[in-house]
Amino acid sequence: MNDYDRRTFLRRTAAAGIAASTASLSLPSPADAAALSTKTNLDDPLGVRAQFPVTQELAYLNTASQGPMPRPVQEAVTSYAEERMTFRDPSRQQATFERARERFASLFGAERDEVAFLYSTSDAENLVANAIDWKPGDNLVVDELHFVTAFVVFRELERRAGVELRIVPAVDGRARPEDYAARTDARTRLISVAWVSNRNGFRHHLPTLAEIVHARGGYLYADGIQAFGTFPTNLHAEGVDFACGNGYKWLFADFGCAPLYVRRKHLDWMQPDRFGHGQVAETLPDNRYELTRTASKFEYANPSHASIAAMDAALGFVTDVGLDRIARHTHNLAGDLRNELVGLGRNLFTPADNPSSIVSCYHDLDPEVLGSALAREGVRFTFQEDGKLLRIAVGMFNNRDDVDRLLQIIARMV
Numbered sequence: 361m362n363d364y365d366r367r368t369f370l371r372r373t374a375a376a377g378i379a380a381s382t383a384s385l386s387l388p389s390p391a392d393a394a395a396l397s398t399k400t401n402l403d404d405p406l407g408v409r410a411q412f413p414v415t416q417e418l419a420y421l422n423t424a425s426q427g428p429m430p431r432p433v434q435e436a437v438t439s440y441a442e443e444r445m446t447f448r449d450p451s452r453q454q455a456t457f458e459r460a461r462e463r464f465a466s467l468f469g470a471e472r473d474e475v476a477f478l479y480s481t482s483d484a485e486n487l488v489a490n491a492i493d494w495k496p497g498d499n500l501v502v503d504e505l506h507f508v509t510a511f512v513v514f515r516e517l518e519r520r521a522g523v524e525l526r527i528v529p530a531v532d533g534r535a536r537p538e539d540y541a542a543r544t545d546a547r548t549r550l551i552s553v554a555w556v557s558n559r560n561g562f563r564h565h566l567p568t569l570a571e572i573v574h575a576r577g578g579y580l581y582a583d584g585i586q587a588f589g590t591f592p593t594n595l596h597a598e599g600v601d602f603a604c605g606n607g608y609k610w611l612f613a614d615f616g617c618a619p620l621y622v623r624r625k626h627l628d629w630m631q632p633d634r635f636g637h638g639q640v641a642e643t644l645p646d647n648r649y650e651l652t653r654t655a656s657k658f659e660y661a662n663p664s665h666a667s668i669a670a671m672d673a674a675l676g677f678v679t680d681v682g683l684d685r686i687a688r689h690t691h692n693l694a695g696d697l698r699n700e701l702v703g704l705g706r707n708l709f710t711p712a713d714n715p716s717s718i719v720s721c722y723h724d725l726d727p728e729v730l731g732s733a734l735a736r737e738g739v740r741f742t743f744q745e746d747g748k749l750l751r752i753a754v755g756m757f758n759n760r761d762d763v764d765r766l767l768q769i770i771a772r773m774v
């Protein structure tokens with residue numbers, strides 16, 4: 361038993377009420393091991409593991425890449441496919457669409473009229489960039505922890521519109537509000553952030569950024585793909601102007617449905633960047649049309665109904681589990697993970713006390729050897745920065761055993 365195994369055994373046995381004394385620590389007896397195994401198999405803090413078949417085979421610590429599909433979502437998609445084969449209920453697609461919109465709005469503190477379903481998070485970044493009436497000399501501010509789409513879109517905008525992209529550096533894994541304030545001025549039209557960074561899980565405090573940019577007359581956009589589904593929030597109270605996040609990660613829906621929130625006061629001036637039959641509110645003579653004025657003005661074509669069915673079921677599921685419970689459980693586990701990685705001498709890229717479910721560290725090991733060992737043990741994770749950075753994501757279905765499976769492998773290699 362190495363030090364890590366010993367500590368893990370102690371913690372587990374204490375939790376299971378098995379180890380009476382730590383004085384003569386040795387490997388667990390077969391009876392204790394069986395008791396431990398029973399105990400840990402029952403370790404399902406949110407009571408959701410049965411809904412996630414992936415938990416039977418893998419320590420799936422990769423929801424920041426793709427969330428595994430839970431049973432209720434799979435059932436909704438199957439049922440959608442059956443409907444497409446039989447056409448028994450013609451009103452169903454529209455009803456599902458409207459229920460999903462209502463569910464998103466009520467779960468995240470928005471009004472239905474402020475919610476549109478786009479196809480991807482990247483759609484929203486483009487939409488916001490294209491809606492603003494940029495003048496040469498305007499600027500926008502992002503930070504190093506943002507997702508690659510933002511840099512692609514805004515470098516292109518810089519080239520086409522003569523605006524300046526200002527990039528806040530990450531300091532100790534954080535993009536600090538004071539560094540945003542220092543780069544924001546009267547020509548700042550937009551601050552765009554990954555609400556929770558895909559790189560290290562750093563979570564922005566949106567009300568602070570909203571205050572900074574609104575004082576200069578600009579807008580705040582939050583890419584919410586790593587945020588939606590991981591903690592309770594109210595979009596009105598966050599102060600954000602626009603936010604969007606695809607369903608295939610922490611909402612446990614699928615690709616192709618990305619709810620967009622647009623604060624009501626922006627719905628009049630914001631123009632869609634593409635048009636089609638989906639926006640028609642009223643048909644006028646001479647092939648003219650009155651277009652919708654709510655957030656549905658961004659829904660220009662038929663939606664991806666299978667993805668909407670998945671989103672609808674997923675939002676119902678996440679609502680039932682409870683965002684407060686999800687946040688408490690996953691943030692605690694992520695906190696333990698941070699502490700224990702530090703205990704194993706690893707260098708964290710994620711800041712201490714960060715309220716998110718993502719943890720990244722520089723593992724300082726051979727990525728090929730580490731990657732193969734983790735794969736052999738059925739641990740799923742993501743390498744970033746050419747394999748130097750290990751990103752771990754703790755979902756609602758993960759438990760202490762999943763985290764231990766990863767930590768034990770690292771402990772044996774250091």
Ligand SMILES: Cc1ncc(COP(=O)(O)O)c(C=O)c1O
Nearest residue numbers: 480481482507554558583585606
């Ligand atoms: C922060 C962030 N934004 C955007 C995306 C991409 O989302 P989409 O494919 O919906 O554009 C990802 C994907 O990993 C991400 O982590």
